[in-house]
Amino acid sequence: MSGSANVGVHVDHARDEDPAKMAEFEAKINAGELLEPDDWMPQAYRQGMLKMAEHHANSEIIGALPEGEWITRAPSLRRKLALTAKVQDEVGHGQMLYRVSQDLGKSRDQMLRDLITGRTKYHNVFNYPAPTWGDIAMIQWLIDGAAIMNQKTLADGAYGPYVRTMKRINMEEAFHFKSGEDMVLTLMSGTKMQRQMGQEAFDRWWYPALMFFGPPDKPHAEQLPPMRWRMKTVTNDNLRRRFINRFAPAAIDLGLKIHVVKKDDNGMVIERKPDENLRLDETTGNWSFTQPDWDEFYRVIRGNGPCNAKRLALRRFSYEQGRWVRHAILRGNAGLPPAA
């Protein structure tokens, strides 16, 4: 799932670079050509792409955790198989994106260590809790839906390996989204208890989904290096608008109510009321809505969200538990097994 919209790449773009090479590089970008790892690129671009791909890879393997916890509780054989396959896909996306990052010059082990020691980040959205099966449905529908919207635009970027990885990931995400849509539809056409489970989970995930695309745009976002160099191709606010226009009417169709909510420190809703700003402007086709609580966003991103500590602790546990295995594989004398 994931996406890197809120990574906040700061690129000091023109420092100490050969102006002729720089001009050639920007001409390539402007001509819509793809850059490959061996091509010349400014140091700031290489660093920025590494940071973006690494953040995305981290997000995939952290993103596997909240849903992974529900594999053993999925309520039918079909859902159990689908959820295992879905989480497996996310791990696979992580693997592909770590490979892209490795080509940009950082070892996988270093990336995993930086992740578990908090030196690098992952997507904020995974710091929210998934306390019921309804949350799994909403994550697959809303968050994977948001990820597809974001990643489709990232597939229009300029860095070849990342672009190709996005295209492949997007194909798989389309399955996840369909599965999420089916889960939400099943809940919302189910018993009273199931519909309530769906609504409560929607209340927990609607705002994290809106925040998924990152904070409101900086002035002149289009002219800043991440967009000028096509690391990103659409601004956060534009992506958010596309998301609302697609998902607000879909939620209403499913019988879900869109609420403005207040949450406790554990990410559980303690107050909710209908979003009175929610309406469709017939002339523009855009939905207006109440903005997310951006203070909350920055609080969570700084490590103080409901699940930051839990997610990192589990990732660290997995890294430490597996260390002897990696050690044996990399330094052992096993060689290849004999042919069967």
Place this chain on the structure above:
Amino acid sequence: MITLPDNLKRPFADLLLAVADDKLMLGHRNSDWTGLAPILEEDIAFSSLAQDEMAHAQALYQLIAGLIGTSADALAFGRKSEAFRCAAIVEAPDEFDWATAICRQFFCDHFDRLRLRRLARSSDKPVADLANRLAAEEQIHVEHVDSWMQRLGRGTDESRQRMQKALDRLAAIAPSLFEPIEHEHELVAADVYPRAETDMFETWRNELEQIANDSSLKLDLHPPSPQTIGGRRGKHTEHLPPLLDEMCEVYRLEPNAAW
């Protein structure tokens, strides 16, 4: 199914439940590693093994459901622990110890391959066809887990010691896989569960010992005592009820609802 005499229906359902329940529990335990395995590439592979086992269970439950008149999901999620027919080894938790997970898979995959090959010769054609297909996938599992035994057995001193410890611990309960179901001899006599071409326990022990030797590991296996009554008759370890409580947590909220 139509040709099966009435007195063999229950034993046959029990036999297939033993296969399916083993696979569901093993797949369930393995699926818990998805996202947490020691290496990303193996995370993906192990998750595929988990999906294979659970999908095999699903296919078998569908056949059993036809035989006794229920649904696959009701068999997986709607039974009390004493109605399950799985063996003690698949109930054992691994506590996220990779050596235990691999050794458990090692004992079970080799056993399953032999059991499915037997069922592939069953006089019941739907079961024979399914077993034949599943045995081909089990072959891949066996090759995968054997390579892990070798890599970790011959890896470092630490990995060998960890593997030896897990192997010893599980070797004590692995023969529980061979406990016969009630009236199994009648299924054998009717060729529904054809006699193994060679003694199944001996074949299994030889296969495992050879891989263990190749992996610098020691393995000592003893046939189960014929007096012991265990999982195949519904007498389970203390690990099964909590496993079922977790697995059925959501299903039990509304057992008759679609999820």
